[in-house]
Amino acid sequence: MPLKKENKNWLKRAMKLKMSLSCISGILVILFYCIFTFIAITLFPLPLNPIDNWLSDLGNSGYSPNGAIFFNIGCILTGSALFPFYIGLHKWYREEKWQKFLLIITQIIGCSSGFTEIMIGIFSENFQPEHSNWSYTFFTLNLIVLVLGSIVLFNHPDFIKPIGYYGIGVAVINLLFVFFIVTPILEWFTVLTALGYVGLVVYNMYKIID
Secondary structure (H helix, E strand, O other), rough: OOOHHHHHHHHHHHHHHHHHHHHHHHHHHHHHHHHHHHHHHHHHOOOOOOOOOOOOHHHHOOOOOHHHHHHHHHHHHHHHHHHHHHHHHHOOOOOHHHHHHHHHHHHHHHHHHHHHHHHHHHHOOOOOOHHHHHHHHHHHHHHHHHHHHHHHOOOOOOHHHHHHHHHHHHHHHHHHHHHHHOHHHHHHHHHHHHHHHHHHHHHHHHOOOO
């Protein structure tokens, strides 16, 4: 009996560690992107206007010789941090096979979006059409993750329901960007609100660590 109790305590500690690592990686996703983007903005020599400038303009060495490297490094670090964040969603597995299957698909697509974010940093706006292709792929994968992830998690007893509504709302905006691409401000809005979704999921995971 004491041995079984000790095993349970060990498993509980291991789960807490995994959850903590997932939370930390999610926080790093936000910090990496925001900090390096802010540095790139401060070094951008031209008047920066989200209405006229695409977010990727910050990584264009022709526009910003000194600041582009920071934005591109930020994309690479952000994409790298997305891997442990999405892998950490295994905590949300349930006994229902369909729920676990769809969540695994969500994790795979999420990790793929992390890879495309890395490629966006490697192939900056100076490299066309590679940059545009990777950017389009990232926003498409991000759209799928927001919709599928919100739907799969919505019926989980520990999931905060308003986060699901937020995810679907962000997905609608993302959908407008993917299919219409009418204005740079939509790109800014989509990226920032997607980071907000990561933050909300991290908050949800933190709340259920006991």
